Amino acid sequence: MNVNNKSNKKRRRRTPEEARASIMEVAAERLGRLGLDGLNISGVAKAAGMSHATVIHHFGSTGAMREALLQKMTRELLSDVMEALQHEQSADKVLERLFSTLSRDGHGKLLAWLALDSQLAGFDSTTSTGDLFKNIIDSIASESGSRTDAKHQVYLVAVAALGLGICGEVLAKLVGLSEKEAGQFPSWLAEHLQTL
Amino acid sequence: MNVNNKSNKKRRRRTPEEARASIMEVAAERLGRLGLDGLNISGVAKAAGMSHATVIHHFGSTGAMREALLQKMTRELLSDVMEALQHEQSADKVLERLFSTLSRDGHGKLLAWLALDSQLAGFDSTTSTGDLFKNIIDSIASESGSRTDAKHQVYLVAVAALGLGICGEVLAKLVGLSEKEAGQFPSWLAEHLQTL
DNA sequence: GTTATTATCAACATTATTGTAGATAATGAG
DNA sequence: CTCATTATCTACAATAATGTTGATAATAAC
Incomplete structure (x- = not known):
């Protein structure tokens, strides 16, 4: 039975x-x-x-599993960003791609978790990452403007993408952005950055 | 003994x-x-x-204690923002104050936690909050530009402040911003927004 | 002083989670 | 088929966190 x-x-x-x-x-x-x-x-x-x-x-162990996952996701994020940027030439396109990549696929959440969780060994600002941003900034600075301006632009795109990835929906509702308007935000930002 | x-x-x-x-x-x-x-x-x-x-x-209970803390902090955040904005007139000043308030005192972290923690009853987009943003947008839109532009500006300031509050230091290091340059970022952003 | 209230604590019970150990079975090699 | 390997499981142990209970002591009111 x-x-x-x-x-x-x-x-x-x-x-x-x-x-x-x-x-x-x-x-x-x-x-x-x-x-x-x-x-x-x-x-x-x-x-x-x-x-x-x-x-x-x-x-x-549990910790090792977590670490494995976060390392894997970090690798994927970096490779996504690098691949997205490799074939762009103009500065504004580069920023647009950087923004869209960072704000997609939970990348923002990932970075937030890495930053917020005190137990995790913080982000390794390893060579490859540093070089990546250096290249972006070089390419923007060479086109126009000062190097500090270029850094600020990249910084703005990065922090905005991060915030969007984490609280995008909530904030959009709070600000009163329609879905359509929210969708236009990335290109609005890119266009806006171009006019510096 | x-x-x-x-x-x-x-x-x-x-x-x-x-x-x-x-x-x-x-x-x-x-x-x-x-x-x-x-x-x-x-x-x-x-x-x-x-x-x-x-x-x-x-x-x-533990849950009740957490909830009490987060409600208290949310109240403080809102009152901080409202107080900061009450006495500002020009649109760019309003945005600058909004940015600095959101990116200070762990407010960004707080919002991130609220957004990231699935157990927490999400942000209540209650009347007062909605009204607050509505007022800001009204004041910006009345000065110049379209209403959608105003929304986008506020949205940008909000997500950027959030990202800055969470990962500001890490990203600054990654981008290669010196401490001085990072400190100039808020005013750089305000100035930049002004030129729309 | 006496009493009532209740903030506080130690000890216990309960639960959840992690980690360990030994048994079992799926798969490939020979 | 036989054997060796090892991925998988069940059962247990260890730990930690939560919540409960009954006793105790600090304070205010009388």
Whole structure:
């Protein structure tokens, strides 16, 4: 009569890479939906359809799993930005692309989490990142204006994209922006920056 | 010889208001330094020099304590903004004040937490807030430009202040802004907005 | 002083989460 | 098929956080 609870579902044996990948996928979704609280072993494991012991087996600990996810997302963010900028020439286009990339795909949220969570080893302002921004600024400064102005423009785009990525919807509602107007904001900003 | 652990420190009996106030104070400090993780009963109680049962006695539960703190901070943010704007006339000054107020005192962090934490009952876009922004936009639109432009300007200031409040230091370093240049950013932005 | 109130605490109970250990089964190699 | 590897699971242990209870002491009112 199958009174005991032994569930008789078959085990699925994944390759290590496959297992890690699906764990990362589920964890990313939960990070976006639930915030850092969503990144606990139990919850992630359950959502991924495996026991939490399995997750620990693959990552070693909760902290290591979090770190792995955030490193992966940081890599993706950087590569997104670099790829977006590689093929743009004019300064205003560069800023527009930078803005749209940073404000998309939860990149803003990611950076905010990195900045807000005291436990995480802060953003490594490693060589590649620094070089990236240096190149952007060089290209803008060479076109027109001072170097300080160029820095300020990039800074503005970065902080605005960040804020938009985090609180964009809420603030749009508060300010009274219609959906259409909100959609026009990136190009409005780009156009505006061009006229410096 | 006092072998036993009975600590013989006297109890301090605070008024309920006093107790709640010092708990809020400690909690705010911890929120700024440790993030939302710092807002647990045990930690707050220990930092405030009382047992966690006492904190529960005054607020009912951990969740209620968090909510109380965040409501208090939200009230303060709104009153800060309103007060800052009440005595400004020209549009660019209004935007400058809005920016500086939002980017100060961890207001950006607060908004980010509200937006990022899924458990919290989201920002209540209550009447007063909506009216506040409506007034700002009216005053800017009346001076010059279209209403949509005014909204976009306010939106830009808001998201930028937010981003600055969260990741300002990190991004400044990344972009290569010197401390002096970073300090000039608000006025640079105000001047820039003026030229629309 | 006596009493009533209640802020405070220590100790316990409960729950959630993390991590560990040993058993089991899926898969590939031979 | 047989064997070795190891991904996976269940069950347990350890820890931490939350909330409850009953006792205690500080303060105000009388």
